[in-house]
């Protein structure tokens with residue numbers, strides 16, 4: 001996935017003209033503005049922290065939400081998706097990094113939710129995998145351990161209660177080589193594709 005946050009529509013069009021169709025954004029307003037002016041065959045993924053009151057703006061067109069970090073948010077997405085007659089695919093964001101500030105489920109609460117059967121009541125969301133971010137560190141062995149733990153959780157859920165799982169979203173510009181080796185199915189690349197972001 002090309003992570004186009006903070007990059008202008010012109011940069012997205014440059015990548016589009018080279019054949020890229022999958023783009024990821026992490027702010028609702030920025031995503032909406034870009035979606036309105038850019039080609040309709042772009043597949044948009046949402047990868048940032050999502051506030052409940054903004055769900056309704058992206059649910060009509062987003063194809064995968066990577067960053068579902070609470071059960072309540074999943075319920076909100078389900079309700080909004082029902083209103084527009086869609087089934088929206090989602091990933092559970094799992095917190096494995098050392099930083100305190102990152103959002104997400106821990107393994108135990110994600111497992112409890114997946115095993116509970118409560119997701120069956122949500123007819124308009126489909127949880128198709130998990131997403132995770134590694135710690136910000138130069139210690140490659142730690143990054144590898146974190147990705148390996150995500151991968152092992154993903155496989156164990158897929159083999160037991162979540163046979164529908166098909167996406168393991170992990171790896172960014174600095175660590176995607178390791179993520180691929182550990183079984184990632186979607187790497188999320190911003191800087192590698194577009195260069196440094198201007199905040």
Ligand SMILES: *Cc1c(COP(=O)(O)O)cnc(C)c1O
Pocket residue numbers: 003005026047048171172173174188189190191192
């Ligand atoms: C910004 C962002 C990326 C891309 O980061 P780069 O290091 O520029 O590749 C990937 N995933 C998420 C969730 C992001 O917010």
